[in-house]
Amino acid sequence: xxxxxxxxxxxxxxRGLACVLMFETHCYDSWLxxxxxxxxxxRYSQIGGTLPAPLFIxxxxxxxxxxxxxxxxxxxxxxxVAKQVMFRGAEVFGLGILFRVQEFVLGIPISPWTDLLRVxxxxxxxxxxxxxxxxxxxxxxxxxxxxxxxSFLLAVGAAAAVAMATPxxxxxxxxxxxxxxxxxxxxxxHTFDKPQVWLFPIFPxxxxxxxxxxxxxxxxxxFARRREEWNFLLIAAAGVAMFxxxxxxxxxxxxxxxxxxxxxTSPNFFLARxxxxxxxxxxxxxxxxxxxxxxxxRPLEQLGxxxxxVYWVHIEFVYGRLSILPKGKxxxxxxxxxxxxxxxxxxxxxxxxxxxxxxxxxxG
Numbered sequence: 001x002x003x004x005x006x007x008x009x010x011x012x013x014x015r016g017l018a019c020v021l022m023f024e025t026h027c028y029d030s031w032l033x034x035x036x037x038x039x040x041x042x043r044y045s046q047i048g049g050t051l052p053a054p055l056f057i058x059x060x061x062x063x064x065x066x067x068x069x070x071x072x073x074x075x076x077x078x079x080x081v082a083k084q085v086m087f088r089g090a091e092v093f094g095l096g097i098l099f100r101v102q103e104f105v106l107g108i109p110i111s112p113w114t115d116l117l118r119v120x121x122x123x124x125x126x127x128x129x130x131x132x133x134x135x136x137x138x139x140x141x142x143x144x145x146x147x148x149x150x151s152f153l154l155a156v157g158a159a160a161a162v163a164m165a166t167p168x169x170x171x172x173x174x175x176x177x178x179x180x181x182x183x184x185x186x187x188x189x190h191t192f193d194k195p196q197v198w199l200f201p202i203f204p205x206x207x208x209x210x211x212x213x214x215x216x217x218x219x220x221x222x223f224a225r226r227r228e229e230w231n232f233l234l235i236a237a238a239g240v241a242m243f244x245x246x247x248x249x250x251x252x253x254x255x256x257x258x259x260x261x262x263x264x265t266s267p268n269f270f271l272a273r274x275x276x277x278x279x280x281x282x283x284x285x286x287x288x289x290x291x292x293x294x295x296x297x298r299p300l301e302q303l304g305x306x307x308x309x310v311y312w313v314h315i316e317f318v319y320g321r322l323s324i325l326p327k328g329k330x331x332x333x334x335x336x337x338x339x340x341x342x343x344x345x346x347x348x349x350x351x352x353x354x355x356x357x358x359x360x361x362x363x364g
Contacts, residue, residue: 009301012300014059015056015059015303015305016300016302016307017304019303019311021051021055022049025046027335029049030323030325031325031326031335032330034328036331036335054205055280057206057209061209061214061215064133064136064209064212064216068136069148078139081136082134089129089131090126090130093125096120096123099122100116107320119188121311124201131209131210138154139151145222148221151213152214156214158210159208159214162203162210163207167259167265167267170203171259184199186201203265208277211277232289235278239281240279241275245271303346303347303350305350306349310350317345324342
């Protein structure tokens with residue numbers, strides 16, 4: 001289990017799980033008719049939709065920690081490491097802008113020009129990685145253990161600061177003096193008169209990346225390396241405790257803010273979601289630690305390796321002009337059949353991308 005391949009495998013599996021939950025949420029949301037959306041089944045189906053975005057951002061933080069540690073071991077100095085992380089973040093941010101341009105062009109003449117400036121998952125992933133690179137630089141030089149400890153503490157502190165500031169940034173501390181396109185990156189206000197819960201601003205979403213970074217550096221501690229099983233048991237217990245504390249704090253009704261919105265801006269809900277992600281991380285590790293199936297093709301792991309590609313492509317075939325089913329007009333059977341087609345098509349695309357990349361490496 002200590003091999004890099006096994007470490008990456010369960011992280012890829014988590015990304016793949018996020019992809020499947022994303023397909024399910026998007027397909028039912030786009031294709032089901034109004035009557036079907038009134039059912040309890042639809043509400044249950046959308047619960048899974050609360051996980052993909054935080055999982056993707058959380059895992060970006062974990063991946064940055066793994067990458068920076070690998071580069072540090074190779075002898076790269078902290079400025080170069082931070083620069084590489086920030087450059088990758090800028091690249092992802094650019095891809096987010098390109099994605100918005102694509103959606104705008106394909107949506108002409110219906111799509112408004114303001115959609116070009118909408119804050120979406122790819123945008124905030126890029127911003128998150130840039131901020132993570134900055135944090136790795138601030139952590140400073142020194143022996144590996146000292147750098148990891150400082151990075152861990154800084155990441156936890158940054159996550160807590162983002163979570164605690166979110167309610168105010170959405171209400172009493174709103175930076176209304178900023179142009180809406182810039183303010184939207186703070187609180188997701190977009191062109192509306194108040195922040196929108198379906199967008200992905202810095203507050204609170206970047207907080208999940210900082211949590212992922214902290215977890216990633218924790219995995220390199222002496223305890224985590226020497227006692228892997230106990231370490232992940234500890235992570236699972238921490239996840240359960242965080243979820244329980246979140247519910248208790250909400251039940252006690254302690255109000256620190258003028259406006260309290262548990263499901264969207266509350267630090268309590270942020271804590272609960274972080275707890276769920278830690279629990280999923282532990283379950284993924286446990287599966288890869290104890291599974292006795294022969295090695296072979298694993299669909300979720302495969303999707304996780306190309307999560308950016310399948311995210312990009314499936315949107316157009318679910319929400320876009322190329323939607324494979326009529327939007328808002330389907331019953332459960334048709335929408336589920338469509339979901340199956342999307343899953344198989346994206347899995348096939350993922351396999352094709354992996355094989356194409358492998359051929360390019362061989363030729364190179």
